Amino acid sequence: MTQRAEGPVLWLDDIGSDDLGAVGGKGASLGEMTGAGLPVPPGFVVTAGSYRTFIEETGIAEDLFEAVAVDTDDSAALARAEARAEELILGTEMPEEMRQGIVDAYADLDDGNAFVAVRSSATAEDLPDASFAGQQETFLNVQGEALVERIKECWASLFTQRAIYYRGEQGFDDRNVDIAVVVQRMVDADKSGVMFTSHPSTGEPKIIIEAAWGLGEAVVSGSVSPDNYVVDRETGETVETTVAEKKVMMEKDAETGETVEREVPEDKREAVVLDDDEIAKLVELGRRAEEHYDAPQDVEWAIVGDDVYMLQSRPITTISESSAEAATADGGDDEGEVLVRGLGASPGVAAGPVRIVRKLDQLDKVGEGDVIVTEMTTPDMVPAMKRASGIVTDEGGMTSHAAIVSRELGVPAVVGAGTATEALSDGQEITIDGDKGTVVAGLREKEAKTEEEDHADVRPQNPVKPMTATEVKVNVSIPEAAHRAAQTGADGVGLLRMEHMILSTNKTPERYIADHGEEAYVEEIVEGVRGVADEFYPRPVRVRTLDAPTDEFRQLEGGGDEPKEHNPMLGYRGIRRSLDRPDTFAHELEAFRRLFEMGYDNVEVMFPLVNDAEDVIRARNLLEDAGVDPEKRRWGVMIETPASALTVESMCEAGIDFASFGTNDLTQYTLAVDRNNENVADRFDELHPGVLALIGEVIETCREHDVATSICGQAGSKPEMVRFLVNEGVSSISANIDAVRDVQHEVKRVEQKLLLDSVR
Ligand code: PEP
Ligand code: MG
Numbered sequence: 136m137t138q139r140a141e142g143p144v145l146w147l148d149d150i151g152s153d154d155l156g157a158v159g160g161k162g163a164s165l166g167e168m169t170g171a172g173l174p175v176p177p178g179f180v181v182t183a184g185s186y187r188t189f190i191e192e193t194g195i196a197e198d199l200f201e202a203v204a205v206d207t208d209d210s211a212a213l214a215r216a217e218a219r220a221e222e223l224i225l226g227t228e229m230p231e232e233m234r235q236g237i238v239d240a241y242a243d244l245d246d247g248n249a250f251v252a253v254r255s256s257a258t259a260e261d262l263p264d265a266s267f268a269g270q271q272e273t274f275l276n277v278q279g280e281a282l283v284e285r286i287k288e289c290w291a292s293l294f295t296q297r298a299i300y301y302r303g304e305q306g307f308d309d310r311n312v313d314i315a316v317v318v319q320r321m322v323d324a325d326k327s328g329v330m331f332t333s334h335p336s337t338g339e340p341k342i343i344i345e346a347a348w349g350l351g352e353a354v355v356s357g358s359v360s361p362d363n364y365v366v367d368r369e370t371g372e373t374v375e376t377t378v379a380e381k382k383v384m385m386e387k388d389a390e391t392g393e394t395v396e397r398e399v400p401e402d403k404r405e406a407v408v409l410d411d412d413e414i415a416k417l418v419e420l421g422r423r424a425e426e427h428y429d430a431p432q433d434v435e436w437a438i439v440g441d442d443v444y445m446l447q448s449r450p451i452t453t454i455s456e457s458s459a460e461a462a463t464a465d466g467g468d469d470e471g472e473v474l475v476r477g478l479g480a481s482p483g484v485a486a487g488p489v490r491i492v493r494k495l496d497q498l499d500k501v502g503e504g505d506v507i508v509t510e511m512t513t514p515d516m517v518p519a520m521k522r523a524s525g526i527v528t529d530e531g532g533m534t535s536h537a538a539i540v541s542r543e544l545g546v547p548a549v550v551g552a553g554t555a556t557e558a559l560s561d562g563q564e565i566t567i568d569g570d571k572g573t574v575v576a577g578l579r580e581k582e583a584k585t586e587e588e589d590h591a592d593v594r595p596q597n598p599v600k601p602m603t604a605t606e607v608k609v610n611v612s613i614p615e616a617a618h619r620a621a622q623t624g625a626d627g628v629g630l631l632r633m634e635h636m637i638l639s640t641n642k643t644p645e646r647y648i649a650d651h652g653e654e655a656y657v658e659e660i661v662e663g664v665r666g667v668a669d670e671f672y673p674r675p676v677r678v679r680t681l682d683a684p685t686d687e688f689r690q691l692e693g694g695g696d697e698p699k700e701h702n703p704m705l706g707y708r709g710i711r712r713s714l715d716r717p718d719t720f721a722h723e724l725e726a727f728r729r730l731f732e733m734g735y736d737n738v739e740v741m742f743p744l745v746n747d748a749e750d751v752i753r754a755r756n757l758l759e760d761a762g763v764d765p766e767k768r769r770w771g772v773m774i775e776t777p778a779s780a781l782t783v784e785s786m787c788e789a790g791i792d793f794a795s796f797g798t799n800d801l802t803q804y805t806l807a808v809d810r811n812n813e814n815v816a817d818r819f820d821e822l823h824p825g826v827l828a829l830i831g832e833v834i835e836t837c838r839e840h841d842v843a844t845s846i847c848g849q850a851g852s853k854p855e856m857v858r859f860l861v862n863e864g865v866s867s868i869s870a871n872i873d874a875v876r877d878v879q880h881e882v883k884r885v886e887q888k889l890l891l892d893s894v895r
Contacts, residue, residue: 142236143185147178147319157182159256159315171427173420173445178251178319179240183258185233186290186314192230195223200310203294207303210640213296214651220294225287234283241282241318249320250276250392255289256315273669275734276321276392289316296655297662304518322444323387324437326408327351328361331602332421333368333431340368342421343602346408348399349384351435351446352673352737362408366418373414378407394736416443424448433624449624472576474559477527477552479572480538482873485525485547486566486578489559492516506565508555512537513690514639517613520544525567527555527574532811540635541569542871543616549574551813601883605860606867608677609875610847614663617670620872624879627675628667629795629869630741630847633723634683636663638691644681644719646693653722660726668735675737677795677847677869679773680723680754682709682743704809709744709775714753724761731763740770741795746778748785755790765790773847775800780829787840794837795869798848798856802826821850827859834863845869854881861885 150158150166158166162180169175190196202219205212229237241247253274272292274285292298293314302309328346333339345361365375381399388395409417417436420443424432428448435446490501492509501507501519508527512520513536520526520540526548528537541548547569549555555574559565566579608629609620614636620628636659640647648656668676684703688694700706713720730738740763742754751772755765771793774780780801783794798821803810805826808818820826830846837844843866850856852874860868861882870878 142240143188143233144179144181144236144240144318146240147175147180150180156258156313157184157315158317159183159258159313161254161256162315162317165317165319168445168448171423173424173427173448174443176320176322176444176446177244178317179244180256181237181286181316181318183313183315186316188233189227189229189290190224193227195227199223199294203299203309205299207300210296210642210651213299214655216299217294217296221291224291224294225284229283229287237283237286237318244318244320248279250278250323250387251282251318252321253277253282253285253289254317254319255292256317257293258313258315273665273733276387278392282318286316286318290314295658295662297659321387321392322437322439322446324350324439324444326413327435327437328408330417330421330434330436331431332425332434341374342366342368342418344409344414344417345602347379347381347384348403348408349386349397350394350673351437352385352394364409364414366414368418368422371415371418373411376407378405380405381408393734413438413443420445449622473573474565474576475527475549475552475555475574477549477555477572477574478532478538479568479570480531480550481526481541481546481548481569483545483547483569484566484579485569487524487564489561489563489565490523491556491559491561492519493556506567508559510556512540514635515641517544517615517635517639520546521615525549525569527552527559527567529553529555532813532816539612542873543611543613543619545619545873601879603879603882604886605865605882607875607879607882608675608845608867608869609872610851610869611667611872614666616872617667620667621670623872623875625674625870625875626867627677627737628671629677629845629851629867631664631667631676631678633660633663633679633681634687636660637681638683638687641691643688643691643693643697644722645696646691648719648722649693657722657726657729660723661729664726664730664738665733665735668730668738671737672735673737675739675769677739677741677771677793677845678727679741679743680710680713680720684708704803704811710742710750710754711744713742714750714757717757720757721761724758724763727758727768728762731768736768738768739793740768741773741793742771743773743797744775744800745772745786746776747782748789751786751789751791769793771795771843773797773800774829774833776804777801777829780833783833784836784840787837787842791842793843793845793866794833795845795847796830796833796851798826798830798846798850801829801848802850805829821848821853822855822859830860831863834860834865838864843867852878854878857881858885862889 145154145158147166147169155163158180165175190199199220203216205216255272272289277285326346326348327350331343344364347361362379363377364373366373381404383396384399385394386397424434432448434448437444437446487504487506489508490505492498492507498516498519501522503522504524506525507523511528511530521544523546526537526541526546528550529552531537531550537548537550547567549567549569549572564578565574565576567574606626608627609623609625610630611617611620611628612632612635637644664678685697685700685707686703688697698707727740745751758765769792771791772786774794775797799810802819802821806823808815810819834844845867846860847869851868852870857868857878868878
């Protein structure tokens, strides 16, 4: 063993299984890969103990914990706590010995000026991989002296308002929470790609490798079609090589460390990326990774000179089969009495005592395993929804808050049950079926899965992530769902809604800014987006600017100032509101600017409810005014109105990179059917020929202009829509978390059929 473990850091290659508490989940997983002999880029972890020593030796610990011991429902107090914690941590010098230890480790890492990634890895005493991880800071492309400051910023991020709030909600003591910081060399790849260690659709012992020039972002984000190699794992023989034309590549700018897109030099465009030697090295790696984890792996790799690196390895995951099982487990003979019926909005069966929630201050009474019964859920309810085993609402349809959030949380839900809050009583034991939409009397334990069985569903089974030419992405509406969403193996986030980040403050944007200031508002958005962008990095995350109708804002503090509208669906929402309130909108755009500045080059900007090129150009200009260069960043629009579909050509000319179908709105505006009105729910048909005609036209026009197309409405999770879109040539499909796996398979089937048809 080396002596390097002394001091404030632990090197990745010295980390063992009992260091989890010292290095946190992220650090431990990189350490495990390193320990297994997998070639992880070198790095070290500034241990949780160092953070402890820092606050204790400098004498700030007591002040710090006192400053953050506030009432978590008091947002002004939370803001003060964050500011004070930041002041204490950033304003206090690191003890010299510690600083020197870190500086020395950094110098050992390379020749002392390596670009490194600096990532927080939070830990708590009884929760080694704290679930609030991902909320703390990450910095990319850090170099030289900035490192020490960045580490302190990671420490300070343990005390953002959001983090304090979460710990309060989840009953964690601030004193018991620690934070480690991973410092790892960034890899400046000559070539990179992904590798599946078993055949992703058949499970055969075949290794599939995709490779392209430059950094992995190009392959992972799908902006270049990579070479494809199929290798027989037993003989090591390459049985199939498909060389693609590679027009662009991602490179690191030598000065700034930022990732930039460049054209591939003529002579490399059609050249084979990997030689036999490199393939052999990758195959060997794949074998070792699969052996070590005892499951097929989806590996991101990079090659610099002669060195092969593994950046990440994760199991090829599968999606919960619970919906299919629940559907077949319907014995039918000893059904309990159906108490109420609604729409099955989030699959699965849950049993527990009823907790009727009428007002927000009743949320405390919702305990672990209870079933929330309420008129309609609101963003403030999310912490309670997480504790609940199931959710039942009186109101709402398949695109309501309750439906979207419970699906993302993986909590079974029945929505639109009409009289649930009247028909059910507090404490009554019930079982709900989120597939059939029923609520029956009694605890039907046999049907409700134990937690262990539930986990068995998401444990990796045989390799099932099929590779598809059409990208399959995932929709995210609450940042808390980012981890689950990333586990699906989706190619990125096709829609990250910003609404929840703002509505969950329980204030309208205007009121929030009035109470806490512009800075806090911007930070609220940055924090919300960053958790997701980090979880998916470098896979792209398409973030949509605010689109909440006035009736949703009306329920919040400050809602009294909202315009009164007869028909909010046709009113002051989406880009209309943003263009009309450029000052408020500028804060959202400032959040994007900061995210880009931090290195989140996987973030994309999407404008909702545009009607024509004029809307698009005005929004684009505001983006530019906010300091984001629309030429350098990917941005685009939602196609949600017939007008936008019919004028998409002029939007292409205005420079959009993508157009994404919001079929929830496109359907309601094409058919004149209110998406929230249960009286006409049977007429809400996303597959109506009128809707499909608009979609087909848009895809064709966009293809002519080299603009990517996508879908991010609910219909993207429906097989019929998937078949239609793939046949029309859509670039990507974004589905609900629980539908990603099925959509991947459906896309694969359609693509294979298209291929077969073309050769027959
Ligand atoms: C849509 O309209 O399809 C969409 C995805 O946006 P939202 O559901 O948020 O209106
Ligand atoms: Mg919409």
